[in-house]
Amino acid sequence: MASLTVxxxxxxxxxxxxxxxxxxAEGARAFFVFGDSLVDNGxxxxxxxxxxxxxxxxxxxxxxxxxxxxxxxxxxxxILSVGNLGSESLLPYLSPQLTGQRLLVGANFAxxxxxxxxxxxxxxxxxxxxxxxxxxxxEYQRRVTAIIxxxxxxxxxxxxxxxxxxxxxxxxxxxxxxxxxxxxxNDSYVEYVDLYKAVRGGDWNAAKEFLRRHPDALNAKIxxxxxxxxxxxxxxxxxxxxxxxxxxxxxxxxxILDNFGDTALNEAAxxxxxxxxxxxxxxxxxxxxxxxxxxxxxxxxxYGQIETARxxxxxxxxxxxxxxxxHNGATFLSNAIYTRNLGxxxxxxxxxxxxxxxxxxxxxxxxxxxxxxxxxxxxxxTPNAFPSxxxxxxxxxxxxxxxxxxxxxxxxxxxxxxxxxSNVENxxxxxxxxxxxxxxxxxxxxLIHIQSxxxxxxxxxGLSNLTIQQRQESFVNATIIRAIKNGIFEVVSGMLKADPExxxxxxxxxxxxFSIAVLHRQAKIFSLLYGLITKNAHTCHQDENGNGMLHxxxxxxxxxxxxxxxxxxxQMQRELQWFKEIESIVHPKAKEAINKDGLTPRQLFTKTxxxxxxxxxxxxxxxxxxxxxxxxxxxxxxxxxxxxxxxGNNQNTGLPLxxxxxxxxxxxxxxxxxxxxxxTSVLMxxxxxxxxxxxxxxxxxxxxxxxxxxxxxxxxxxTMMITFCAALSIMLSGQDWIVILIICLASVxxxxxxxxxxxxxxEITISTYKADIFDKKMKPLF
Numbered sequence: 001m002a003s004l005t006v007x008x009x010x011x012x013x014x015x016x017x018x019x020x021x022x023x024x025a026e027g028a029r030a031f032f033v034f035g036d037s038l039v040d041n042g043x044x045x046x047x048x049x050x051x052x053x054x055x056x057x058x059x060x061x062x063x064x065x066x067x068x069x070x071x072x073x074x075x076x077x078x079i080l081s082v083g084n085l086g087s088e089s090l091l092p093y094l095s096p097q098l099t100g101q102r103l104l105v106g107a108n109f110a111x112x113x114x115x116x117x118x119x120x121x122x123x124x125x126x127x128x129x130x131x132x133x134x135x136x137x138x139e140y141q142r143r144v145t146a147i148i149x150x151x152x153x154x155x156x157x158x159x160x161x162x163x164x165x166x167x168x169x170x171x172x173x174x175x176x177x178x179x180x181x182x183x184x185x186n187d188s189y190v191e192y193v194d195l196y197k198a199v200r201g202g203d204w205n206a207a208k209e210f211l212r213r214h215p216d217a218l219n220a221k222i223x224x225x226x227x228x229x230x231x232x233x234x235x236x237x238x239x240x241x242x243x244x245x246x247x248x249x250x251x252x253x254x255x256i257l258d259n260f261g262d263t264a265l266n267e268a269a270x271x272x273x274x275x276x277x278x279x280x281x282x283x284x285x286x287x288x289x290x291x292x293x294x295x296x297x298x299x300x301x302x303y304g305q306i307e308t309a310r311x312x313x314x315x316x317x318x319x320x321x322x323x324x325x326x327h328n329g330a331t332f333l334s335n336a337i338y339t340r341n342l343g344x345x346x347x348x349x350x351x352x353x354x355x356x357x358x359x360x361x362x363x364x365x366x367x368x369x370x371x372x373x374x375x376x377x378x379x380x381x382t383p384n385a386f387p388s389x390x391x392x393x394x395x396x397x398x399x400x401x402x403x404x405x406x407x408x409x410x411x412x413x414x415x416x417x418x419x420x421x422s423n424v425e426n427x428x429x430x431x432x433x434x435x436x437x438x439x440x441x442x443x444x445x446x447l448i449h450i451q452s453x454x455x456x457x458x459x460x461x462g463l464s465n466l467t468i469q470q471r472q473e474s475f476v477n478a479t480i481i482r483a484i485k486n487g488i489f490e491v492v493s494g495m496l497k498a499d500p501e502x503x504x505x506x507x508x509x510x511x512x513x514f515s516i517a518v519l520h521r522q523a524k525i526f527s528l529l530y531g532l533i534t535k536n537a538h539t540c541h542q543d544e545n546g547n548g549m550l551h552x553x554x555x556x557x558x559x560x561x562x563x564x565x566x567x568x569x570x571q572m573q574r575e576l577q578w579f580k581e582i583e584s585i586v587h588p589k590a591k592e593a594i595n596k597d598g599l600t601p602r603q604l605f606t607k608t609x610x611x612x613x614x615x616x617x618x619x620x621x622x623x624x625x626x627x628x629x630x631x632x633x634x635x636x637x638x639x640x641x642x643x644x645x646x647x648g649n650n651q652n653t654g655l656p657l658x659x660x661x662x663x664x665x666x667x668x669x670x671x672x673x674x675x676x677x678x679x680t681s682v683l684m685x686x687x688x689x690x691x692x693x694x695x696x697x698x699x700x701x702x703x704x705x706x707x708x709x710x711x712x713x714x715x716x717x718x719t720m721m722i723t724f725c726a727a728l729s730i731m732l733s734g735q736d737w738i739v740i741l742i743i744c745l746a747s748v749x750x751x752x753x754x755x756x757x758x759x760x761x762x763e764i765t766i767s768t769y770k771a772d773i774f775d776k777k778m779k780p781l782f
Contacts, residue, residue, distance in 0.1 A: 030106040031090055032140075034133050037112030042069025043128055044112050046094040048200060050223040051113040051124040055235065056270075057260060071112055093136050103144050109133040124224070192222035199229050200236045204244055211248070218245070219253040226259035234267040239276055242268075246279045254280055269296050269312070272305035277312065287316050294370065295320060295328045301335040309336075313353055318360060323367035331369035333357055334378040337385070337455075355451055358458045365459035366466075366474035374474055376459050380483035380491045385452040388489040388524060390445060391564070399439055404446050456491060460498035477505045484516050489524045496528070496781050503532065510544040511552075518552040518582060521561045521574075523773045531780030539586045546595035553582040554605035556612065566763055567623075568615035569706075572698040575612065577773055579605055580699070606695065617693040620702060624685040627713055631682040634716050638675035641723060642668075646730040667726035670719040678716035684709035703768040710761045717753060721746040 033039050037051070045054050052069075053059075059067040069092065090108045091098040098107060111128030113121030121127055128136070145153045195217055198206035207229070211218055222229060230249065233242035242264075246254070257263055265286045268276040277300075280286060287296055294302075297316050301309040313332075321329030336354040354375070358365055366374050383389025392400060463476065471477060476495075480502055483491035492513075495502055505513050515538070517526040529535050542548045547555075557578075562571045583591060583601075592600055599607065645656045646667065656664060684705050691697060691705075725746050729739050 030104060032106050032137065033090060033108040033110050035110040036114050037071040040071060040110040040112040041108050042092040043094045043110060045069045047126045049124045049126040050196065050225065051127055093140065103147065107140055109136050192217060195229055196222055196232060199232045199238060199241055202238045202241060204241050207241060218248060219256060228256060228264065230264040231258055231267055234264055234271065234273055234276060239273060242276045243279050254286055266296055266299055269300040269305060269308055270303050272308050274308050277308055281315060287312065288320050298328050298332045301332060301339060304339065306339060310353060322361060323363055327368060327370045329364050330367035330375055333364050333375040334369045334373065337375060337378045337382060352451055355455045358455060362458065362462060377475055377479045377482060379456060380479045380488060381486065383486045383488050385448055386488050386490045387449050388487060396442060400442050400446060404443055406447055406450055453490060456494045460494050463495060463499040480505055480513060481507050481516060484513055484522055484525055485520050487522045492525050493528060493781060512538055512541050514538045515541065515549050515552050518549055519555060521557045521578060527775040527778045528781060530776045531778055540590060548590050548593050550582050550586050550590050550601035551595055551604055553579045554601040554608065556608040566760055568612060568619045569698060569702065570764065570767055572612050572616040573703055573767060575609060576699045581774060613695060616698055620688055624688040627709060628682055628685040631678045631713055634674060634678035634720055638671050638678065638720060641671050646727045661730060663726050663729045667723055667730065670722040670726060674716045674719035674723055677712040677719065681709050681712040681716060700768060703764050707764055707768065714753060718750055721750060
């Protein structure tokens, strides 16, 4: 332990003293790191060695929760030291990304397992020993010279002799490591080097010959991490060799754990080696062993290996998933819910597994998993699993409602461990038929929605029988609040139907569920309030800060709720609609109620929406300015066209020469309509530019002007193109094919306008003139 402490101290000194070189010309600092596993940040991942940090538990506490190549659960000495010196993070020297300008930052040459002696770490087979790190450093200098020249490369090394002095520190540090490891060296792994190379390289003949000469090596731990040859085959993806090894191993051999407490089966499940998993499960007890922290079934679904998880579920005893035993059942059920969107087809999701498991073990719905959350809370965290969490355009909604019919298959006798396999096969057949219609994604969506609704129904059945303490322990209140925040109407209504007492649920700030619905702008969920006889009790309630329901409407909505509305002006309009609607149902006294900050609801609205009002004003002005320019150009063109008619005028009468032609009549009418409509459009947009932009103006006044302006501008563009086509038809009489071609080309700008702006016009119109955003006629829940 003492030697390890000295080693760590020398390593920190080495990183700071050895690694920092400054270019005198530019003042830029380059860092060079040499050493072993304390500072190796991934070089060994590019080598065929057992000293690799490319699998869990390495990196489990890193921000990405994935192995980074560092021999640490998160950060290491290198990150802390270099980070404090203000340098950009270094790449491993063997990394393909270390090219170009990244070379000028420096490089990390460290390799786990080395010492100052060449035979230190011999059991790791292939590592970058001390002399090789120095060779790489010389190679690095040549690469940098090719980029910045010899003189600047020389400056990158700092003052003369600095590297030599710091090299002494490095040699002393590594010598300390050799001294600390010589007494504890275990050379027993060296004899298995050939077996390791053969298995990892996919050479079964060499591996078989080694096992013939050394039969005990079959179940021996051949690496410092305690892994058998079967572990190595799984990690290296050598499936054929893995199957051969399993065929020679006993059931007891398959239960051997490595130093991390994992069986080879656990490694196979993590990597989705489906055939190896099936092969190894000749020992059924392995399903219950898995790893030191969770069963193999939970491991597979946690890592997104859905096909493997489905198979493991079919062979896992139900008693292993019961909440009375441990958290594995609840953890698996939660992950099955979360993985609804994984895979390439609708049957790679595990929603059907979740439904089947809840039917077999209903108490799992409220049991707590490894993360401390229940499966019901997981369901309340997945908006896309329900219709209310998906926005479909009108044609997709029509197909979803009327063209897709899904019926969950009834239980049959064709089951594995109680799991209906024919259900999956029937659904697969139906899916293949619907793919032809080009609506595969809608079918998958609706299937998940139906399964989720049924799953929710099964989970909510026991809610009404819970005591207050059981609710708290199962986080039932937190679940319905989570569902409200996520806008999952189905979960909220389902839980309220199952247990009406949940309507009095409060969050940590003493806000009731309908106040939370207002705060998060969940209109459909709030509409449930209209069917309750206790409506007044909810509208008069105040939270711990004195904020009533109208105060909640006065607070600015979260950006995630506003982003689906086009433009800041329409967002401001929607906020006003919410405030006005809540204002119409609360007690008159609540309109002037003051919270702890001394603000009435209206004052709070003005304060929190100040920036949004300014953004809405700017959005309106920008749109009006652009459209005014277009309208003015159309006015100019149409006015000039009225006095320069095609063919000219009769010199005697002054009348147009083509006055009696039908195309001329169309020309005059469309010209006049375009002129008048564009003039109206310009006047409307000028009205927008000169508006006072008060808060209430965003409710109807400004949107109405925008609707009239956009509509008349669109009409003027269309009639302008008709005028143009009519004029050419008059002049090109008899050239029908040219006229038809011109008419087709004239439709292009109209089409572009419809694609780019017509949707906005429709959205403004619906938002302004549509009925209330709430469904006041919603059927009461109870």
